[in-house]
Amino acid sequence: MDYMKLSKEVSFALRHEPWKYELELDENGWVDIDQLIESLRCDRKWKSLDRKDLEIMIEKSDKKRHEIHNSKIRALYGHSTPQKIVKADKIPPDVLYHGTPKYFIESIREKGLIPKSRQYVHLSSDTETAIQVGKRRAENPIILKINAKQASIDGVKFYHANDTIWLVDSIDPKYIIEK
Numbered sequence: 496m497d498y499m500k501l502s503k504e505v506s507f508a509l510r511h512e513p514w515k516y517e518l519e520l521d522e523n524g525w526v527d528i529d530q531l532i533e534s535l536r537c538d539r540k541w542k543s544l545d546r547k548d549l550e551i552m553i554e555k556s557d558k559k560r561h562e563i564h565n566s567k568i569r570a571l572y573g574h575s576t577p578q579k580i581v582k583a584d585k586i587p588p589d590v591l592y593h594g595t596p597k598y599f600i601e602s603i604r605e606k607g608l609i610p611k612s613r614q615y616v617h618l619s620s621d622t623e624t625a626i627q628v629g630k631r632r633a634e635n636p637i638i639l640k641i642n643a644k645q646a647s648i649d650g651v652k653f654y655h656a657n658d659t660i661w662l663v664d665s666i667d668p669k670y671i672i673e674k
């Protein structure tokens with residue numbers, strides 16, 4: 496089985512267009528794993544798919560994108576569905592990073608970080624992840640350093656997606672401390 500292809504399709508279903516799979520995310524983004532399997536099996540490629548495959552997909556993935564808990568599965572970040580996924584807020588590390596192409600910098604300096612088509616702005620606790628994220632769009636991304644400590648003190652809420660990724664509704668330019 497092509498686990499990378501499976502992961503991309505599961506992300507599409509759980510982050511972007513669950514209705515195409517006759518799925519409805521609950522307020523925390525969970526769906527019933529059996530319903531997802533049943534829906535994916537309609538496609539010849541996934542006709543023999545079972546829960547074990549989804550577990551292997553998560554285990555083999557380069558990033559922790561999905562999680563399974565009992566009879567449910569969800570995407571941990573990246574959502575663009577109309578109904579905003581509810582996340583519990585958590586105190587962030589003092590500094591977080593965001594990798595982006597140079598051509599966005601002027602607009603970011605002016606407007607701050609905005610979620611664009613996703614529900615949240617994605618930040619990371621390490622520069623390596625930020626570089627990887629930025630490299631999706633540019634060979635030499637700019638790595639922005641975010642003063643998460645001050646933002647948090649000022650009441651901005653941060654949400655923990657996985658070990659390295661943090662979510663936030665937006666980041667005002669005054670919290671971007673360095674590029």
Ligand code: HQG
Pocket residue numbers: 558560573594595596599602603606607608609610611612613616617618627628629632660
């Ligand atoms: C930029 C992937 C102009 C922002 C990744 C980014 C990540 C602005 C783009 C996760 C802006 C949005 C999310 C402003 C923000 N003006 N541009 N004011 N504010 N931007 O894809 O963070 O591999 O929605 O810098 O690895 O790139 O799929 O967000 O370049 O973890 O699991 O607007 O998605 O994860 O792009 O990526 P995105 P992102 P997966």
